[in-house]
Amino acid sequence: MGKGYAIAMIAVRLLHERDIRDSDGKGYINGKKYNAMWRTNTGCRRGLGAKPLHPMPPLSTLRSPVLSLVEVGRTAPGIREPDWSILMARTLDSDGAAYRRLLEEIAPHIRSLAAKWCRDPDEVEDAVQDTLLTIHAVRQTYNPARPFGPWLVAIAKRRIVDRLRRSGVRRERETSLTHEHETFPAAQANNPAEALERRALRVAIHQLPIGQRQAIELLKLREMSLKEAAASTGMSITALKVATHRGLKALRRLLAGGEETR
Amino acid sequence: MMSTPDLIDQLAAGLTPVRRLRSPMVRAAQWLLLATVVSIMLVIALGVRPDFWQCVLDQSFVLCTGASVATGVCATVAAFMLSLPDRSRAWVLLPLPAVVVWLSTIGYQCLTNWVALEPDVLSWGEAARCFSTLVVTSLPLAITILVMLRHSTPLRPVLATLTAGLAVSAITATEMSLIHNIDASIMNLVWNLGAAAAIIVASGTIGRRFMGQAFARR
Numbered sequence: 001m002g003k004g005y006a007i008a009m010i011a012v013r014l015l016h017e018r019d020i021r022d023s024d025g026k027g028y029i030n031g032k033k034y035n036a037m038w039r040t041n042t043g044c045r046r047g048l049g050a051k052p053l054h055p056m057p058p059l060s061t062l063r064s065p066v067l068s069l070v071e072v073g074r075t076a077p078g079i080r081e082p083d084w085s086i087l088m089a090r091t092l093d094s095d096g097a098a099y100r101r102l103l104e105e106i107a108p109h110i111r112s113l114a115a116k117w118c119r120d121p122d123e124v125e126d127a128v129q130d131t132l133l134t135i136h137a138v139r140q141t142y143n144p145a146r147p148f149g150p151w152l153v154a155i156a157k158r159r160i161v162d163r164l165r166r167s168g169v170r171r172e173r174e175t176s177l178t179h180e181h182e183t184f185p186a187a188q189a190n191n192p193a194e195a196l197e198r199r200a201l202r203v204a205i206h207q208l209p210i211g212q213r214q215a216i217e218l219l220k221l222r223e224m225s226l227k228e229a230a231a232s233t234g235m236s237i238t239a240l241k242v243a244t245h246r247g248l249k250a251l252r253r254l255l256a257g258g259e260e261t262r
Numbered sequence: 263m264m265s266t267p268d269l270i271d272q273l274a275a276g277l278t279p280v281r282r283l284r285s286p287m288v289r290a291a292q293w294l295l296l297a298t299v300v301s302i303m304l305v306i307a308l309g310v311r312p313d314f315w316q317c318v319l320d321q322s323f324v325l326c327t328g329a330s331v332a333t334g335v336c337a338t339v340a341a342f343m344l345s346l347p348d349r350s351r352a353w354v355l356l357p358l359p360a361v362v363v364w365l366s367t368i369g370y371q372c373l374t375n376w377v378a379l380e381p382d383v384l385s386w387g388e389a390a391r392c393f394s395t396l397v398v399t400s401l402p403l404a405i406t407i408l409v410m411l412r413h414s415t416p417l418r419p420v421l422a423t424l425t426a427g428l429a430v431s432a433i434t435a436t437e438m439s440l441i442h443n444i445d446a447s448i449m450n451l452v453w454n455l456g457a458a459a460a461i462i463v464a465s466g467t468i469g470r471r472f473m474g475q476a477f478a479r480r
Binding site: 025069091092093094096097099100103107111125128129132133134136138139141143145150151154155234 | 264266267269270271275276277278279280281282283285345346347348401413417418
């Protein structure tokens, strides 16, 4: 009994020491193992990423408290790079500040990852936001005992591929609008060529003698009858007919002359 | 469109506590335990097949049942592994050897007798009874595993759902081989993998909308 108790105590002590000891880049907080090192394996190498995004020094170089694990100087003095694994572990404990910091720090990395595949800056930003939303939705699937890098890259890769697939389908089915496709409520605004012709006609009518101009405006533009036009102008019907005939002939000449002079 | 910093603010402000998922092996073990309990209850409720003890001595029966159990276990582990983003896609190959052995030993008797043509009476054949037993046994298992794998929806829905369908098929086939004296494995596979395919198609068409709503709620 006494011997068993002694063995048990030694085992407890060893486990306790394991909690505060560090080895091969892993830290232990309250018995949970946290990876303090970016492994450049699995997702990074096989997937999208190429470089280790965030190497961490062995924990032996760190000060002991938990906070010093989070905000620890890395390769160069003065640079404070938190360990995303630990930030994520703290996120799972509902630490909003750690979560905000994590998202702010990973967003540029996701952006650079997405920029390799998406050319459109809007697409890149959409991929970043999709990835952040997915991370939020599946954050409980992260295991703090495992490296954060492959988890992040796998999610980002999935979202980028989805976005590329969707945009490919959209490109096949849809045509983006150009200025020529733009329309306005006013009918005359939708045909610029017609508007130009109308303007040229108006200029030509203004060049006609007053009698012919009146006859054209009343009979052809306002579509009055000969009787109405005669009453309106005081001209005889025969004079109106002659003025209209001459006016149309002159207009034809003026408009044709305009084209010839081009 | 919301800017990324605004989105980060919103996500951080709306952070709610979540329960960490247990390891995939533990969750696979939990589901397999549930499957075992369901199998035991079925055997108690319906009794073992009449020729069970003769079958135990039959090598092909033992091989088929062993392969279906192995397929079920491997496919369950694979499904739970595939539901996590940082696990390799190669887990999908885990059940492959067991599936090959299982498929090489199964029969198709239950597919051949849907309607019994007896004199004066047209009644449901053995296939229909077999199918109803199949649905009753596989449905609780399928629902449970899909609920447990719901986190895989935004990640690898097709692979996770298909391996889950395979796991349910294999486990149900094992249950059926204990209580049912006609081999229903092919029908079982068609039913469960068909259901898995239907779920995949449904999640492809309407799942994104649900996923969007889930994101909006979070």
